[in-house]
Amino acid sequence: MDWNTRLQVQVGSTPICPIDSFQPTITTPATPIHSVEADNVGVSFGPRTATFTMALPAIGTAVAELTRMALDRTRFEITVAEADGDDWSFAKLLFRDCIITSANPSNVMIQGAPAATFNGIILAFGEDADIET
Secondary structure: OOOOEEEEEEEOOEEEEEOOEEEEEEEOOEEEEOOOOOOOOEEEEOOOEEEEEEEEEOOOOHHHHHHHHHHHOOOEEEEEEEEEOOEEEEEEEEEEEEEEEEEEOOOOOOOOOOEEEEEEEEEEOOOHHHOOO
8 A cells, every 4th residue: 555645635735634534426317218119228417416525633723724614615626645755745636626515623522533524515526637647
């Protein structure tokens, strides 16, 4: 395994915070088309949609920053960052124009750090520029 990469939230060229857990859901609705002569002669596609759930430790200022971004409807990117010495630098853009639609800034924990969960939509994904060959 390559442990020198991680996902992060980035606004413009400014990294906001690393992501501990990220679960995207991409939906591509399709409806079969039937005719009088035969079944399943074609398909009609609906618009693609993408949503996500991400979690991060509720420590430091990252959760407050993401909550402010949710309230302000600030768009951001989900990127891959690579370890470069003692720092992390941008490596690849994964999802563009993300918007947080709901925030659960913290759950009370008896032990360990509380986790903050954010849900959102991805408005730009799957373009040729997003695919590394």
